[in-house]
Structure formats: C-alpha cells, structure tokens
Amino acid sequence: MPRTDPTSPRDERVPVTVLTGFLGSGKTTLLNRILTEQHGLKIAVIENEFGEVGIDDALVLDAEEEIFEMNNGCICCTVRGDLIRILGALMRRREKFDHILIETTGLADPAPVAQTFFMDDEIAAQLRLDAIVTLVDAAHVLQHLDEVKPEGVENEAVEQIAFADRIVLNKTDLADERTIAEVEQRVRAINAPVQILRARHAAIDLHQVLDVGAFDLERVLGDDPSFLTETEHQHDTTVTSVGIEIDGELDESRLNAWLGNLLRTKGVDLFRSKGILALAGAPKQYVFQGVHMLLDGSFGRDWRDGEVRRNRLVFIGRNLDREALERGFADCLATAGAVA
Amino acid sequence: MSTAVQAPPAWDVAVDDAPVAISARGDLVAVAGAEGTVKVLDAALGAEIGALELPGGALRVELAPDARHLVATGPMGYALWRRTDGRTTVRESGAWSAAAAWAGPARMAVAVGRRALVLDADGGELWRTEPAASTVTDLAWLRQGRRLAVAAYGAVLGHERHTGQPVVTYPYVGSHLALAVAPTGKWICSGNQDASIHIWRTRDGSELTMSGYPEKVSRLAFDDTGFWLAADGAPDVTVWDFSGQGPAGTAPRSLRCHETVTALAWRPGAAGQLASGGADGTVALWHATAGRPQQLLRPARELEGNGSPVAALAWAGPHLLSVAWRDGRVRTYGVPSRTEL
Numbered sequence: 001m002p003r004t005d006p007t008s009p010r011d012e013r014v015p016v017t018v019l020t021g022f023l024g025s026g027k028t029t030l031l032n033r034i035l036t037e038q039h040g041l042k043i044a045v046i047e048n049e050f051g052e053v054g055i056d057d058a059l060v061l062d063a064e065e066e067i068f069e070m071n072n073g074c075i076c077c078t079v080r081g082d083l084i085r086i087l088g089a090l091m092r093r094r095e096k097f098d099h100i101l102i103e104t105t106g107l108a109d110p111a112p113v114a115q116t117f118f119m120d121d122e123i124a125a126q127l128r129l130d131a132i133v134t135l136v137d138a139a140h141v142l143q144h145l146d147e148v149k150p151e152g153v154e155n156e157a158v159e160q161i162a163f164a165d166r167i168v169l170n171k172t173d174l175a176d177e178r179t180i181a182e183v184e185q186r187v188r189a190i191n192a193p194v195q196i197l198r199a200r201h202a203a204i205d206l207h208q209v210l211d212v213g214a215f216d217l218e219r220v221l222g223d224d225p226s227f228l229t230e231t232e233h234q235h236d237t238t239v240t241s242v243g244i245e246i247d248g249e250l251d252e253s254r255l256n257a258w259l260g261n262l263l264r265t266k267g268v269d270l271f272r273s274k275g276i277l278a279l280a281g282a283p284k285q286y287v288f289q290g291v292h293m294l295l296d297g298s299f300g301r302d303w304r305d306g307e308v309r310r311n312r313l314v315f316i317g318r319n320l321d322r323e324a325l326e327r328g329f330a331d332c333l334a335t336a337g338a339v340a
Numbered sequence: 341m342s343t344a345v346q347a348p349p350a351w352d353v354a355v356d357d358a359p360v361a362i363s364a365r366g367d368l369v370a371v372a373g374a375e376g377t378v379k380v381l382d383a384a385l386g387a388e389i390g391a392l393e394l395p396g397g398a399l400r401v402e403l404a405p406d407a408r409h410l411v412a413t414g415p416m417g418y419a420l421w422r423r424t425d426g427r428t429t430v431r432e433s434g435a436w437s438a439a440a441a442w443a444g445p446a447r448m449a450v451a452v453g454r455r456a457l458v459l460d461a462d463g464g465e466l467w468r469t470e471p472a473a474s475t476v477t478d479l480a481w482l483r484q485g486r487r488l489a490v491a492a493y494g495a496v497l498g499h500e501r502h503t504g505q506p507v508v509t510y511p512y513v514g515s516h517l518a519l520a521v522a523p524t525g526k527w528i529c530s531g532n533q534d535a536s537i538h539i540w541r542t543r544d545g546s547e548l549t550m551s552g553y554p555e556k557v558s559r560l561a562f563d564d565t566g567f568w569l570a571a572d573g574a575p576d577v578t579v580w581d582f583s584g585q586g587p588a589g590t591a592p593r594s595l596r597c598h599e600t601v602t603a604l605a606w607r608p609g610a611a612g613q614l615a616s617g618g619a620d621g622t623v624a625l626w627h628a629t630a631g632r633p634q635q636l637l638r639p640a641r642e643l644e645g646n647g648s649p650v651a652a653l654a655w656a657g658p659h660l661l662s663v664a665w666r667d668g669r670v671r672t673y674g675v676p677s678r679t680e681l
Binding site: 061066069071079081084085086089092093094120 | 397434438474512513532534
C-alpha cells in the first residue's frame with residue numbers, strides 16, 4: 001500500500017471521482033452538468049454504461065467491468081482490470097487531464113474500483129482516488145433499500161451508500177419532505193459520516209463533489225466532526241456504521257495486533273474505515289483510512305498543547321458488533337492493562 | 341565497465357506523439373504513439389517510409405518478419421499497413437486490441453477484446469478463438485506458428501486452427517499482463533498483476549511461480565537461445581536461467597541501473613546481451629548473463645537520455661538499437677562490435 005505523506009507540499013496526482021448510483025438516479029444528468037459547467041478543467045470520463053454523454057471537450061471512454069482477484073490469499077482484494085488498462089493508456093497520452101470521472105453502473109461493487117487505486121503502483125503513482133459519489137433517487141431509493149435479496153447476494157443500493165463519501169440525494173422535487181427525511185435517516189443508519197447533498201435535477205455545487213479529498217489522510221474525518229452521531233437502529237439493517245470516540249493514548253503494538261486481526265477476520269465485512277488516533281509517545285496524530293483489508297495510514301498534524309488526546313474512528317460494514325469493536329479498541333489503550 | 345566514448349546516434353528523429361511501442365524487422369523500424377500515430381522508418385537512416393493513424397490511440401506495433409507488412413493495435417481497434425503500395429486498412433472494432441503477434445511473414449494473430457483473430461497479411465480472417473475470461477492481454481506463437489498462446493484473466497490458453505475452444509489451458513488465478521514463450525518451445529511464462537512470474541513447462545504443464553516482486557510484472561522477454569528470461573517488476577531487471585531443468589530453486593541475476601524499468605530488449609544472438617530502458621530516460625546495455633546467479637550486475641554502457649522516460653526499445657538486427665522516448669524522440673544507435681556493447 002502506498003504511504004502518503006501529508007507533510008509533503010502538494011499532491012500532483014490527478015484526482016479521480018467515482019460516480020455511482022442506480023439507473024434513473026441522475027448520474028448522466030450530473031455527468032453532463034460537470035462536463036458543461038465553465039470550470040476550465042480538462043476532464044476524461046470512463047463509462048461502464050453506454051451513456052448519452054457526448055461532450056466535445058471531454059474524452060469519453062467506454063469500459064466493460066472486469067473484476068480480477070489478486071491471488072494473494074485475500075479474497076476481498078479485487079481490482080478492476082478494465083480500469084487499470086484504460087487509465088494506464090490514458091496516462092501515456094501527451095494531453096494531461098485535470099480530473100478523471102469513472103461512472104459505474106448501479107450494480108457495480110465500488111470496492112474493486114477503490115482498491116485499484118491502492119493495489120496498482122503504476123496507477124497510485126499518477127492518480128489519486130478523490131471520492132466516491134453516490135447518487136440516490138429520493139423518491140425510489142427506499143424500495144431499493146428494502147428489496148430482499150437471496151442469501152449471499154448483496155443489496156447493491158445499500159453497498160453503494162455504504163461506500164460513499166458523498167451522497168447526492170437527487171430528485172427531491174419528486175418526493176415529499178417526510179420521505180426525504182426518512183431517506184436521510186436510512187442513509188445515516190448505513191453510513192453515519194457521509195455528507196448528504198440534496199439536489200433537484202442533479203444541480204449541486206460541484207466543489208462539493210469534485211476535488212474533495214475524501215481519501216486524503218489530511219482530511220480524514222476533518223470535514224464532518226459529527227460522524228459519531230448515534231443513529232437509532234429502528235431498521236433491521238445489517239450494514240451499519242460504528243463510531244468510537246475514546247480519550248487516552250494507545251499502545252501501538254496492541255493496536256496493531258487488534259487492527260490486524262480485525263482486518264484479517266472481518267475485512268470482507270468492513271467496507272470503509274477511517275480514524276484519527278493518539279499513539280502513546282507520538283507527538284503527531286495518526287490518521288488512517290481503509291477499504292476492506294487495505295489500510296493506508298500515516299502521521300498527520302501535531303497534537304496541540306493542551307489538546308485532549310482523543311481517538312476517533314468509524315467503521316462502516318456488514319454485521320458489525322458494536323460492543324466487540326468498542327471493547328477491542330478500549331483494550332488497546334496504554335492504560336488498559338494496568339486497570340485490568 | 342566499458343570506457344568507450346559515447347557514440348552519437350546513427351540517426352535522430354522526432355514524432356508528433358508520445359511513443360508507446362516500437363518494432364524493428366528487416367530494414368524497417370516502426371514507432372507507434374499513444375494518440376495513434378504510427379511511423380515506419382528506414383532502420384539505417386531514419387527516413388520515413390510510411391505512416392498511418394489508428395483512431396483512438398495505439399498500444400502496440402508489430403512489423404512482419406519480412407518487413408513487408410505491419411499491424412498496429414489500440415484501445416479502439418487495429419490497423420494494417422502494406423509496404424508494396426502503402427495501403428492502410430483500419431479496423432475500428434470498438435474493442436480493445438492489446439497485442440498482435442506474427443506467426444511468419446503471411447500470418448498474424450491480433451487480440452480483439454476477449455478474442456484473438458488470426459489474419460492473413462492483408463487482414464483476411466483465417467480463424468478466431470472463442471472469448472477468453474477477460475480482455476486478451478498478450479499473444480505468442482508456439483510450434484512454428486501452429487499453436488497460439490493467449491493470455492487473459494485466470495489462464496493462458498493454447499489455441500489451434502481446427503477449434504475455437506482452447507486445445508490446452510494453463511490455469512493460474514490472476515491477471516496475466518505479459519506473455520513470453522521460450523524459442524525452444526519448452527516454457528511459457530506470464531508476468532502478473534500480483535507481482536509474480538508464473539511459469540509452465542509445456543511438456544507436462546508443471547508449474548512454478550516466482551513471487552516476491554515489489555511491483556506487477558508487465559514486461560518479460562526470452563533471448564534467442566531460450567535459456568534466459570528478463571523481467572521487470574522491480575527497480576532491478578531480473579534475469580532467470582532457463583537452461584537445463586529451468587529456474588526452479590535458483591536465484592536470478594539482478595541488473596541495477598533504473599528506478600523503474602520501462603523497456604527490455606535482448607540483442608539478437610546468443611551472447612546474452614540485453615538493452616533496458618528506465619523512467620528516468622536512461623538506456624543501459626548489459627552482459628546480462630555474466631557472473632553467477634544472485635549476482636548484482638552493473639551496465640556495460642549507459643546511453644544518457646534527457647529525462648523523458650524511455651517508452652520502448654528494439655534491436656534492428658544485432659548492430660542497431662532503436663530507442664523511443666515519451667517526449668517523441670526516436671534515436672537509433674550503432675553497436676558495431678559483436679562482442680562489445
């Protein structure tokens with residue numbers, strides 16, 4: 001996994017936004033909006049759905065989803081072979097792009113897309129995953145979320161919400177306020193820290209979805225300090241968020257053992273994880289974020305004088321055992337052994 | 341280390357594209373660019389003999405062994421060129437054509453999406469394979485052009501004319517990026533996304549994996565003898581000894597010059613001489629089989645670039661080395677001595 005150094009001056013890599021959402025959620029409308037807006041950016045688009053996008057200024061490439069296992073004993077380490085191929089060829093051109101958009105189908109698993117940016121060194125050297133943006137049709141998403149799938153089959157709508165850094169709650173003009181509120185609540189129950197942007201006709205401020213640095217360690221949890229908002233478990237949803245906030249310093253070796261074991265045994269069910277940690281003896285914050293078993297971490301800013309050494313982390317995943325996670329993490333505190 | 345004075349290139353031209361591939365056969369050198377510009381040049385002088393455009397860009401270019409035909413492949417299709425009258429045929433299939441390989445002067449295989457098509461020199465289809473599990477990544481011929489090896493996700497497939505289904509399957513879970521077949525026909529090797537080289541002995545299908553590379557292995561090349569395999573996947577070029585029982589249980593020689601290897605080309609002949617190119621623009625010439633296994637070798641000679649990454653290398657016979665850099669520069673260097681570099 002490439003280690004990013006937040007203290008380095010500037011990340012020159014080209015940002016890549018993953019745009020996902022069900023058919024009819026407004027992806028094409030948003031895509032066209034991004035491409036036609038006068039932002040002066042040179043954008044390349046990779047589409048998995050033969051879209052109606054046809055903009056002169058943008059390079060639009062079609063791709064058929066090809067998911068490859070990595071053969072390293074990690075069953076959730078899959079990458080997108082089609083993206084590796086296409087992005088590789090794109091990077092060899094003389095024309096340089098300011099931004100790349102990848103539009104996936106509503107049935108696509110976002111994990112292999114995200115993991116491609118961590119697993120392929122050639123891509124990681126030139127491109128950075130900026131954010132996963134999921135479009136949601138306010139009027140119809142509840143029925144997708146409630147759809148009962150056969151055993152072992154993912155509910156793609158739940159998965160795409162779970163992986164998202166930004167949710168564009170679109171078509172709010174076609175749903176009443178009660179429905180919209182319920183959708184927001186359901187989204188939060190799955191993905192507590194996600195930013196929800198309400199929109200009509202996919203009209204949103206593009207600065208809220210482009211170049212937002214959702215995978216940037218410097219900005220991990222930075223843009224939403226309220227991620228720990230406790231959500232009611234009124235719906236019997238198996239995909240949830242577990243936020244943990246504990247004051248104190250962590251024993252690094254115990255933390256590594258716990259986190260390593262967690263990723264090894266629960267990595268398949270852990271969709272996203274992120275956190276800011278206080279390691280015993282470290283003057284800087286330790287920040288990390290991950291997709292399934294892949295974790296990217298480094299030291300961030302200095303702890304300020306008098307600042308409370310507070311650990312904040314969040315896991316989004318399937319069948320998460322909140323109590324076990326809280327207990328396991330609390331046992332990593334440097335003081336935990338002494339108390340016991 | 342040689343103390344030879346840096347010789348000026350035999351010729352030096354610039355193409356208006358970012359080169360991605362180069363091919364040299366007979367008296368010709370062909371250069372293909374990322375945006376689809378293909379130039380055919382005289383190997384001795386650099387004069388333009390022909391040109392074509394492949395819409396959607398190019399990935400690979402292959403001259404026929406007799407230098408009378410050329411095929412260029414790209415993300416949107418492939419194109420053929422004929423020397424006698426300069427005729428160009430463009431096939432915009434819309435499918436990804438990652439590779440092409442000539443079986444002889446009159447027959448080639450071209451990857452088209454998940455299939456390989458076998459064509460005559462003018463593009464007439466002779467036969468085609470059934471679709472592989474993914475987009476085809478590389479092709480190579482075995483058995484004097486009777487069997488076609490096709491690399492795709494999950495396996496290398498062996499195809500013959502009489503059937504669309506493979507006549508032999510070499511399975512290995514993972515994404516095979518590059519294929520190399522020993523000229524002896526004894527070995528099939530694939531470079532993999534999972535940072536390994538997978539090896540099959542053709543006689544009995546027995547397998548071997550060389551893992552532990554720091555990066556994916558996307559360039560593999562056997563020398564003319566079939567005894568030596570060079571690979572990228574690390575800052576050092578690794579050279580494996582395939583003579584005798586093969587490389588099982590052995591260690592490779594490591595060739596240290598580049599931070600990132602971007603091109604490999606064995607000099608024609610049996611002297612074990614290799615050219616390699618790097619992302620820093622340098623080209624290194626090696627006595628790649630000198631010394632002992634596990635030895636760290638240094639280049640016999642380095643050709644200085646100007647910082648632009650080396651895009652591709654090809655030997656136009658034993659005495660001319662053609663180099664294309666990403667900035668569009670194409671140079672050919674004379675290497676007069678048979679034994680020296």
